Amino acid sequence: MTTIAAPRTPARPARRKGVNWEKWGWIYMRVSGVILLVLIFGHLFVNLMVGDGIKAIDFAFVGGKLSNPFWQWWDVAMLWLALIHGGNGMRTIVNDYATGRTIRGVLKVAILAAVTILIILGTLVVFTFDPCPAGAPADLLASFCPAN
Amino acid sequence: MTASLTRTSPLESTTSKRPAGTLYRGREGMWSWVLHRITGVAIFFFLLVHVLDTALVRVSPEAYNAVIGTYKNPIMGLGEVALVAAIAYHAYNGIRIILIDFWSKGTKYQRPMFWIVIGLWVVTMLGFTPRHLINVFSEMGH
Numbered sequence: 001m002t003t004i005a006a007p008r009t010p011a012r013p014a015r016r017k018g019v020n021w022e023k024w025g026w027i028y029m030r031v032s033g034v035i036l037l038v039l040i041f042g043h044l045f046v047n048l049m050v051g052d053g054i055k056a057i058d059f060a061f062v063g064g065k066l067s068n069p070f071w072q073w074w075d076v077a078m079l080w081l082a083l084i085h086g087g088n089g090m091r092t093i094v095n096d097y098a099t100g101r102t103i104r105g106v107l108k109v110a111i112l113a114a115v116t117i118l119i120i121l122g123t124l125v126v127f128t129f130d131p132c133p134a135g136a137p138a139d140l141l142a143s144f145c146p147a148n
Numbered sequence: 149m150t151a152s153l154t155r156t157s158p159l160e161s162t163t164s165k166r167p168a169g170t171l172y173r174g175r176e177g178m179w180s181w182v183l184h185r186i187t188g189v190a191i192f193f194f195l196l197v198h199v200l201d202t203a204l205v206r207v208s209p210e211a212y213n214a215v216i217g218t219y220k221n222p223i224m225g226l227g228e229v230a231l232v233a234a235i236a237y238h239a240y241n242g243i244r245i246i247l248i249d250f251w252s253k254g255t256k257y258q259r260p261m262f263w264i265v266i267g268l269w270v271v272t273m274l275g276f277t278p279r280h281l282i283n284v285f286s287e288m289g290h
Contacts, residue, residue: 030249033242040235049276053283054228057216059209066205079199086192093185118199125206133209140209 025088032081039078063131063142072126079122087115176262184241187234194231225284229277236272240265 048054065071090111098104132145141147201219204212218224244261248254254261 037239059212125203
């Protein structure tokens with residue numbers, strides 16, 4: 001029988017008080033992962049497989065999708081779930097491989113900043129987006145725009 | 149016992165020159181984990197770029213079309229196949245991880261489940277790759 005070496009992570013007694021954030025992070029990865037499978041496969045199917053696929057993607061295509069609340073909420077859910085899922089995964093990797101205390105802190109702050117900025121930016125874009133901007137060439141806009 | 153738990157290198161406690169036995173090292177268990185990490189990091193960096201390029205719809209139709217146009221060349225088309233390959237693997241292996249965690253027979257069947265993941269991944273890519281490459285290459289010259 002092979003003896004397996006003890007883990008390198010020092011043994012710590014379990015927290016008795018407060019929120020167990022690592023447990024909730026572990027649960028979040030699994031729950032968001034299942035939802036993201038549906039959202040991202042749907043996203044890829046609609047954008048790359050249906051019709052002319054990537055050929056059809058331009059401002060008018062996005063304008064048509066993001067003027068529909070269904071796709072607005074689909075995209076915002078993907079944005080939040082995926083960036084937090086990815087950010088937490090990157091945090092796990094940094095904790096595993098960055099052994100220096102300072103570099104580990106810097107990398108985790110960078111991950112948090114990137115995730116936070118992109119969630120705010122993406123959410124603002126989805127909900128303040130105008131599919132028919134005034135003055136834009138009509139041939140670049142969706143067919144439902146008044147310019148057409 | 150408790151003292152030896154801190155900072156024990158697994159390499160120092162074996163005379164074996166190669167990974168073997170019940171160690172979680174080598175074979176499907178380790179490689180599925182390695183691939184999960186690599187695909188996860190790749191998808192994360194793509195996601196950062198993808199949110200920024202999509203945010204250009206808020207700038208102007210011309211700005212968005214100019215950037216999305218660069219996604220339509222054949223080299224990027226192959227990159228998109230690699231991206232979908234990474235996403236499909238990460239998604240299916242993620243389900244395998246959940247089954248290992250929550251299904252009572254999950255650990256017992258982790259190895260066959262890995263090959264089911266690979267099989268589903270192959271089927272997905274056989275469906276996606278020709279369709280996408282036809283779209284990308286028929287865009288050339290337009």
